[in-house]
Amino acid sequence: MNASPCAGRHVLITGATGGLGQALALEYAEQGSRLTLTGRDPDRLALVADRCREKGAQAHTAVLDMRDGPAVREWIRGVDDACPVDVVIANAGVSSSLGPNDAAEAIEDVRRLFAVNALGAVETVSALAERMRKRGHGRLVLISSLGGWCGMPSSPAYSASKAAARVYGDALRAWLSPYGVRVSVVSPGFVDSPMSRRYKGDKPFSRSPGAAARSIRRGVDRGRAVIAFPGILALGITLLNLLPPRLGDAILRKFFAFSVVPDAESPRRGSA
Numbered sequence: 001m002n003a004s005p006c007a008g009r010h011v012l013i014t015g016a017t018g019g020l021g022q023a024l025a026l027e028y029a030e031q032g033s034r035l036t037l038t039g040r041d042p043d044r045l046a047l048v049a050d051r052c053r054e055k056g057a058q059a060h061t062a063v064l065d066m067r068d069g070p071a072v073r074e075w076i077r078g079v080d081d082a083c084p085v086d087v088v089i090a091n092a093g094v095s096s097s098l099g100p101n102d103a104a105e106a107i108e109d110v111r112r113l114f115a116v117n118a119l120g121a122v123e124t125v126s127a128l129a130e131r132m133r134k135r136g137h138g139r140l141v142l143i144s145s146l147g148g149w150c151g152m153p154s155s156p157a158y159s160a161s162k163a164a165a166r167v168y169g170d171a172l173r174a175w176l177s178p179y180g181v182r183v184s185v186v187s188p189g190f191v192d193s194p195m196s197r198r199y200k201g202d203k204p205f206s207r208s209p210g211a212a213a214r215s216i217r218r219g220v221d222r223g224r225a226v227i228a229f230p231g232i233l234a235l236g237i238t239l240l241n242l243l244p245p246r247l248g249d250a251i252l253r254k255f256f257a258f259s260v261v262p263d264a265e266s267p268r269r270g271s272a
Contacts, residue, residue: 006083008032008058012076014066014124015092017044019193020143023209024089025049027217031056036079038064039092066092066120067112076127084131087220089141090124090165093117097155110157117161122168129172129181136180141220142169144187146228149237153252162187173225184220187228188212205230 011028015021017039025037029052037052039045042063049059062075079085094116096109125140132138147155148162166185173183190206207215207230219227228234240248 006034008034009086010034010036010083011087011089012036012038012079012085013089013091014038014064014072014120015143016048016061017041018091018093019209020188020191020212021091022048023213024091024216025052025059026055027210027213028087029053029055029057029059033057034083035059036061036085038062038075040065066123067115069119069123072120072123073127076124077131080128080131084135085128085138087139087141088125088128089143089216090121091141091143092120092124093143093145093162095155095158097158105155105157113157113161114164117158118164118168121165125169125172125183129176132181133176133179138181139220139223140169140172140176140181140183141216142166142183142185143216144169144185146187146189146233146237149187149234150241150248150252152256153249154256182220182223184224184227186216186219187226187234188216189230189233205233 011033013021013024013028013035016025016037021039022044025035025048029035033056035049035052035057037045037049037059038061039048040063045061045063049061052059060079064072064075066072076085076088094113096105096113098105121142125142128138129140132140142165144166145158145162147159148166150159152159166187169183169185173185176183188207191212192206192208212229215229216227240251243251
């Protein structure tokens with residue numbers, strides 16, 4: 001007798017073609033699990049899905065632009081209608097930084113970062129928040145960043161967009177916890193991924209995508225509200241926020257001064 005198509009835990013992951021997204025998909029891929037994956041690169045998405053199937057998981061994919069909020073919301077709810085989702089991981093993200101010679105970020109980059117990192121995360125988890133509340137169970141996971149714990153002077157839009165996702169997750173947690181829905185906000189430091197490799201500067205305590213994915217799954221399975229790593233960097237930023245602003249700013253400029261090589265969609269691509 002064939003197993004129900006909805007047997008096993010159903011995990012939905014956005015940004016599944018990035019370094020961390022691929023690692024998360026493989027971490028959750030196991031015999032009997034069901035994965036729903038989305039990303040913008042169809043070839044890489046197909047490859048990730050095939051690797052998940054080799055581990056015994058069902059894997060379903062869709063190519064989506066996270067900036068198209070209505071389409072994202074409609075797709076996620078359609079997925080949930082077909083087979084209720086147990087875990088949603090809002091992982092899709094992009095990055096940017098100041099331009100050459102400390103020139104301001106292009107406003108197009110700022111809009112793009114907020115559209116993906118903040119609004120994309122909101123669209124992803126809010127699509128199912130009320131459904132999970134009514135079901136009385138579920139897990140919502142938002143991938144923020146330690147860069148969203150303070151204003152990084154070389155990447156204002158990235159810091160602000162990740163801070164927005166973090167605070168939204170905190171608010172969801174306070175709302176949904178009485179109803180059996182767990183919300184985890186994940187704040188990684190540097191993860192050795194294609195996006196991270198575009199950062200030019202020191203990347204202290206960088207972790208491999210696989211190690212980061214294992215830490216995230218372990219924290220989510222335990223129902224941890226805040227999953228932040230590496231611990232020493234999280235502690236350092238927490239203490240930094242206690243300092244007088246001028247002193248904190250000087251430390252940030254000295255130790256977190258980096259630039260980001262623009263990605264393919266940045267208006268700065270190839271400009272310098």
